[in-house]
Amino acid sequence: MSDFTPPVSDFRFLIHDVIGLETVAGLPAFSETSADLVDAILEEAAKFAASVLAPLNRTGDQEGAKLLANGKVQTASGWTDAYTQFCEGGWQGISAPESEGGMGLPILLGAAxxxxxxxxxxxxxxxxxxxxxxxxxxxxxxxxxxxxLYLSRMISGEWTGTMNLTEPQAGSDLSKVRSIAVPKDDGSYAISGQKIFITYGDHEMTENIVHLVLARTPDAPAGIKGISLFIVPKFLVSETGEIGTRNDVHCVSLEHKLGIHASPTAVLSFGDNGGATGYLVGEEGKGLAYMFTMMNNARLAVGQQGVAISERAYQQALDYALTRKQGRDPKTGEDAPIIVHGDVQRMLMRMRSSTEAARALSLYAAAQLDLAHHLDDPTAKAAAQARADLLIPLVKAWSTDLGVDNASLGVQVHGGMGFIEETGAAQHLRDARIAPIYEGTNGIQALDFIGRKVLRDNAAALAALITDIRKTISETRNSGSESGNDVRDAATALEHAIKALELSTATIIERCGTDDRMMQVLATPYLRQAALCVSGWLMLRSMTAAAKADISSDFGARKIATCRFFFEQLLPEAAFMATQIENSRRAELHETQPLF
Amino acid sequence: MSDFTPPVSDFRFLIHDVIGLETVAGLPAFSETSADLVDAILEEAAKFAASVLAPLNRTGDQEGAKLLANGKVQTASGWTDAYTQFCEGGWQGISAPESEGGMGLPILLGAAxxxxxxxxxxxxxxxxxxxxxxxxxxxxxxxxxxxxLYLSRMISGEWTGTMNLTEPQAGSDLSKVRSIAVPKDDGSYAISGQKIFITYGDHEMTENIVHLVLARTPDAPAGIKGISLFIVPKFLVSETGEIGTRNDVHCVSLEHKLGIHASPTAVLSFGDNGGATGYLVGEEGKGLAYMFTMMNNARLAVGQQGVAISERAYQQALDYALTRKQGRDPKTGEDAPIIVHGDVQRMLMRMRSSTEAARALSLYAAAQLDLAHHLDDPTAKAAAQARADLLIPLVKAWSTDLGVDNASLGVQVHGGMGFIEETGAAQHLRDARIAPIYEGTNGIQALDFIGRKVLRDNAAALAALITDIRKTISETRNSGSESGNDVRDAATALEHAIKALELSTATIIERCGTDDRMMQVLATPYLRQAALCVSGWLMLRSMTAAAKADISSDFGARKIATCRFFFEQLLPEAAFMATQIENSRRAELHETQPLF
Structure with missing residues (x-):
């Protein structure tokens, strides 16, 4: 099992030199967020991640979380101690408002x-x-x-929180939620029902857990407008926060999963003994709308899992490739580590280049969320929100697909050893596989992108983004000899890709206007095409920034090579996606019979 | 866990209507292989696969193979009984010569x-x-x-066989084999050394196991020319085949693997007690050359694992998509199974279309092996051998990459349930992941293809194949209204792809002539491009055959839709690969520093 070294240089480069810390630090809310502070926090987080969390990754996978005979959920060895340290560092509240006890730092930094x-x-x-x-x-x-009562203790990490949405019959389609919340005389509700796939639905790391639960009041209308949101604490608490009696919510079982073994995925039963006490959040009937307000952050976070697992898998594969001797150096004929082989280099470059592109995209999207939350000017604020909304499904779906692909490549670089669990490469693939599924499957992300984010505003937010991208392309081309041929070639490649994206967008507007099924057919390749183009924009900006003299030469040279690989080897996939879109005809996937 | 229904209709269609049984049944060796016999054997095999083997797939995964305290290897429940039935059916010897006790049937049928x-x-x-x-x-x-002594008992299945190549320091590079074989006075050898990753290296299903072992004689030269091949039976046997004393070869441990849990992957130790008795096969120093003679069949078989797992994953995903209700039908607005959603249909069509294309490629390659083995005319024989040699790395690498992709898509179709082990979809992904690694990693396949199969004969075998492909394209285009617009569109798409393949081939000949590293850089996309083109040829032939009146209308309509999807959605990836090849510059992946 290789060590993990958080890519702090890349975070710093992206925040300071590509996205520009000043874009968010210039907001009044972040007037105290200096470059030094950002760097210090990145270093501190990297230390904690590498020294405390990383060593538990493999042991956690082996031990897993367990539901004991006494009904308690036992996390893997070291988990509670690591969690305590995590809270002591104040990490849970990094981007939460200072007024609520958080650090009040930008989402951009929180995302890194x-x-x-x-x-x-x-x-x-x-x-x-x-x-x-x-x-x-x-x-x-x-x-x-x-x-x-609840929030301050969650921001400190003293109590953890869960999201209880899914039921056996209600996965992607939450309108099917059946859990019931019956009003009681004291203003609370008696909740009953069964929720599945509840991440950290139970554990003993903290003395309480705050479940947020979607349920219906008895006279609520069918469908999504009948769903309300409730706080259901594991233990009832007094007004001053003292732990009281056990609430009527229990972990019935933990799922036996392909990966993330150490994360307890619970089936929770509410109300087996008369009803779990729940407290309405906001108004009745708005539960799903409330859930949607937090969706951008949650989807950004899951997208980052794809980036993260790609980075981890890359580091492990690189380490193996640098040390495993097999075959000979084509130049010298001598025994050599496998990294000398061009095909191994290609696999590693695919991993690194796509990882860095996806990281740039996720951090850029995070910065847009900061702007959307804190800009004063309503037009600029709305524009930032629209851009964040546009980008989040790209971050979620593209990055998590990459997570699976890159973890799989990481296994491949290891050869036979990659298939042996002790090596640890296979765990990354097993862990990565959930991210394209939860928090809205990647198919749902693609529908969200094409439907809500592009077609609904007639591609206005996309057009604004493309205008910015074209501006970068022009600037790069007009920059003369300063940036070099590679950067200008990259700009040309990006321009081709953007043209194709515009054509595909026109095709989609034309074909999908009144045809939901066609939209579904085109959604996935269209999302992928857009993700390649937007991350290509950020890779072009990265390339230009890396070419500047004040970037350390090693980092800069590697970054330029990584970007070049992106433009030459990865971005051209966008043209393939454009062809897929162009070739999709309504009839083709339209009828269930006799197709299947 | 869904049932499995072997795709007998597709095997029959490919053998009878696309490849043409007469191409191999016309060989004198197969004069008794009638269409009826072929169909009867396919039906019989399908029955055994579905009723005996398929139900053990999931339980075998859960139980796994175990190394007991007494040193014996215990296979999963039902394994021995299933193996006994397998032998009783004569299945082990299906393509082995009748003179050795086999059925003497074509490899084409054996592959199906x-x-x-x-x-x-x-x-x-x-x-x-x-x-x-x-x-x-x-x-x-x-x-x-x-x-x-050995062969007849292996063909009957009475004894199983293993291949002992890999050692810890000798994986892809077998020149590093260190196991030693010291000649003894009686003509046998005393073998010592350690072998790893030995599939079914030990078990109790049969009373003996015949290990084939690569080792060096004491005075052998270094490198591959010093390696010899030995028979090392688990139990020594008398001249008449009676089991004698236990040989000095023992299972030291079984690997803990990502998948194929029920297949015991052994570390075998030879000679801990003075030397395992081994018998030289053929001449000293030719061990690796002997291994190469069986490589085509072995690589074909592993490639078929990719096709097989794709088929299994597809059937399971389709079954789920037809029954899982979630969301509404875009047309009617009513609750509907998820198969009504265009994105789900796209995933299923990707799986089915690529699976059927890869199946066609593997069976076509199998038929070429039959021709190479049994044609009389030396020119035609050599041409068939060259074509088989050319295609085998495509079958192995492309199909096994597809196996992983399709098993992963299968998980995705299941949503959250796909990540739960009980569903069984995740097992296919875990099992599929080994196939791109063993029997020569897919990177090695790509090098074999570009180096030994294309550059070595200056692309002559490829040119002969392209001539045949162009002939099909012309015939299709000149067939008039008979075949319909879809088939002619497909022919046009294939022609574009073939042109690009020719251009890429010219690029490769120009750039890789004296540059081994460049060859390594271009190998993987070039293999993928070629695999798409050749399987596209077979899909075009399939489409034409399916359009004929004597194909059952349901099967024919589905096959045409599957082929259309291939040409419109999958084949265009070949142009992306061509761009990757065109964009690869020597410098890009050349230097280890500062790239990594």
Missing amino acids: VAEMWQASNMAFALCPMLTAGAIEALIAHGSDAQRS | VAEMWQASNMAFALCPMLTAGAIEALIAHGSDAQRS
Whole structure:
């Protein structure tokens, strides 16, 4: 099992030299976020990720989480101690408002830090990731009393949070939720029903767990407008936060999963003994709408899991390739590590180049969320929100698909050893495989992108983004000899890709306007095409920044090579996607019979 | 866990209507191979695969093979009984010569049957697959005595066979083999050394196991010319085949693997007690050359594992998509199974279309092996051998990459349930992941293709194949209205792809002539491009055949839709590969520093 070294240089480069810290630090909310502070936090997080979380990744996979005979859920060895340290570092609240006890730092920085947690130990990092989702929901929709009672303890990490959406019959389609919430005289509700796939649905790392639960009130309408959101604490608490009696919610079983073994995925039963006490968040009937307000952050976080697992798999494969001797150096004829072989280099470059492109995309999207939250000017604020909304499904779907592909390549670089569990490469593939599924399958992301994000505003947000991309292309081309031929070649390649994206967009507007099924057929290749183009834009900006003299020469040279590989070997896939879109005809996938 | 239905209709269609049974049945060796016999054998194999092997697939995965405290290897429940039935059916010897006790049937038919074993239970099917490799080696190189003693019992399945090549320091590079064979006075050798990754290296299903072992004699030269091949039976046997004393070869441990849990992957130690008795096969120093004679069949078989797991994953995903209700039908607005969604249909069509294309390629390659073995005319024989040699790396690498991709898509179609082990979809991904690695990694296949199969004869064998492909394209275009617009569009798409393949080939000849590293850089995309083109040829022939009136209308309509999807959605990837090749510049991947 190789060590893990968080890619701090790349985070710094992207934040300072590509995205520009000043774009978010210039916001009044972040007036105290200096470059030094950012660097110090990145270093501190990297230290914690590498020294505390990473060493538990493999042992956690082997031990897994266990449901004991006494009904308690036992996390893997070292988990509780690591979690305690995580809370002591204040990491749970890094991007939460200072007014609620958080650090109040930009989401941009929080995202960089979160990638480190996910890369060092994805099964562990799921716990704070879910808590962060619950925090966001309560910040936006919780009452003052709910905020002071629950929120502060979640931001400190003292209590964790969960999201209880899925039921056996209600996966991608939450309108089918059946759990019931019956109002009681004291203003609380009696909740009953069964929820599945609840991440960290139970554990003993903290003395309480705050479940956020979707359920229907008895007279609620069918469908999504009948769904409300409830706080259901594992233990009831007094007004001052003292732990009281056990609530009527219990872990019935833990799933036996392909990966993330150390993350307890629970089946939770509510109300087996008369009803779990729940407290309504906001208004009745708005549960799903409230969930949607936190969706961007949650999908960004899952997308980052794809980036993170790619980085981890890359580092491990690179380490193996540098040390495993097999075959001879084609130049010298001598025994050599396998990294001398061009095909191994190609696999490693695919991994690195796509990882760095996806990282740039995720951090850029995170910065847009900061702008959307904190800009004063309403037009600029709306534009940032629209851009974040546009990009999030790309981050989620493209990065998590890459996570699987790159983890699989990592196995391949290891040869036979990659298939042996002790090596650890296979774990990354097993862990990575969930990310394209949860938090909205990648198919749903593609539908969200093509439907809500492109067709709904007649591609206006996309057009604004393309305008910015074209501006970068022109600037690069007009920059003269300063940036070199490679950068200008990259700009040309990107321009071709953007032209194709515009053509595909026109095709989609034409064909999908009134045809939902056609939209579904075209969604996936269209999302992939767009993700390649937008990350290509950020790779072009990276290339230009890396060519500047003040970047360390080793880092800069590697970054330029990585970008070049992206433009020459990966971006051309966008043309393939354009062909897929062009070739899709309505009839082709239209009829279930006799197709299947 | 869904049932498995072997795709007998597709085997029959490919054998009778696309490849043409008469091409191999016309060979004198197969004069008794009638269409009825072929169909009867396919039906019989399908019955055995579906009823005996398939139900053991999941339980075998859960139980795995175990090394007991007494040193014995215990296979999963039902394994021994299934193996006994397998032998009783005579299946081990299906393509072995009748003179040696086999059925003497074409490899084409044997390959179809083998795909069923692999699809129904890959972990089980590895045992006969390895025995078949050992059988082939002994047919080609064993002495009369060795053949009568060992071979007949292996062809009946009474004893199984293994291939002992890999050592910890000698994986892809077999020149590094260190196991030693010291000649003894009685003509036998004392073998010592350690072999790893030995598939079915030990088990109790048969009373003996025939290990074929690569080792060096004491005064052998370094490198591949010093390696010899030995028979090392688990139990020594008398001249009449009675089991004698235990030989000095022992299973030290079984690997803990990502997948194929029920296939015991052994570390075998030879000579811990003075030396395992081994018998030289053929001449000293020719061990590796002998191994190469069986490589085509072995690589074909592994390639078929990719096709097989794709088929199995497809059937399971289709079954789920037809029954899982989630969301609404875009047309009617009513609750509907997820198969109504265009994105789900796209995933299923990707799986089915690529699976059927890869199956066509593997069976066509198998038929070329029959021709190469049995044609009388030396020119035609050599041409068939050259074509088989050309195609085998495509079958192995492309199909096994597809196996991983398709098993991963199968998981995705299942959504959250795909990540739960009980569903069984994840097992296919875990099992599929080994096939791109063993029997020569896919990177090695690509090097074999570009170096030995294309550059070495200056692309002559490829040019002959392209001539045949162009002939089909012309015939299709000149066939008039008979075949319809879809078929003519497909022919046009294929022609574009073939032109690009020719251009890429010219680029490769120009750039790689004296540059081994450049060859390594271009090998993988070039193999993929070629595989898409050749399987596209077979899909075009399939489309034409399916359009004929005598194909059942349901099967024919589905086949045409599958082929259309291939030409519109999958074949265009070949242009992306061409771009990757065109864009590869020597410098890019040349230097290890500062690239990594």
